[in-house]
Amino acid sequence: MNNLVVMKHNGILVVDSREAAKVLGVRHSDLLRDIEKYIVTFENSENAILRSQDFFIESSYTTDGNSKDYKNYLVTEKGCEFISHKRTGQKGILFTATYINGFHAMKDALRNPVVGLLPQSYPEALRALAVEVEAKEKLMLENKELEIQLDRSQEYYSIKRVAILNGVDWRVFSWRDLKEASEDIGVPVKKIPDANYLNVNVYHHSAWGAVYPEYELD
Known part of the structure; x- marks a missing residue:
């Protein structure tokens, strides 16, 4: 089972939609299409409490040797929960378990900032992903x-x-x-x-x- 890398963006814990797609075992383009359907539903709702940004934050990334911007989303913990509710079967169960583990691990690490507390893969992946969403x-x-x-x-x-x-x-x-x-x-x-x-x-x-x-x- 793949790990979900959780990172901090503007004070909010999020995961990259590309990482979420890998864990779900779906194409990133298909997950983007689903997320954008959810956003349209939120925006068309008369419920003022529902804000799509609380679930999905639009972002972009580039690839090496290519200046073109590609769309992705930063998925909050609420967004992960929403996605998991839309998935059934083994993939939905595994995604739920994975995102819960990822967010809990990051919260524990933020509460206990001790060197070596995070698994080896987290600081490396966080560094790689953070530079994509934090331009400076x-x-x-x-x-x-x-x-x-x-x-x-x-x-x-x-x-x-x-x-x-x-x-x-x-x-x-x-x-x-x-x-x-x-x-x-x-x-x-x-x-x-x-x-x-x-x-x-x-x-x-x-x-x-x-x-x-x-x-x-x-």
């Missing part, structure tokens, strides 16, 4: 990590590293153009470990020079 924290952690990593590989540069060096938005660069230039020149595209995305692509300085000669690399 994401940028700070990512920049620091990339600076350390790229000191070990001076000939290769990531998109976000070059953006930082030049003070521009990383979205101005195209990973497809850099990849194509790398293939034309005959230099490999490498990957380096990253705390936020597991791995990020880095491109040889000659590929950068071919595609974006106007930008500084040092």
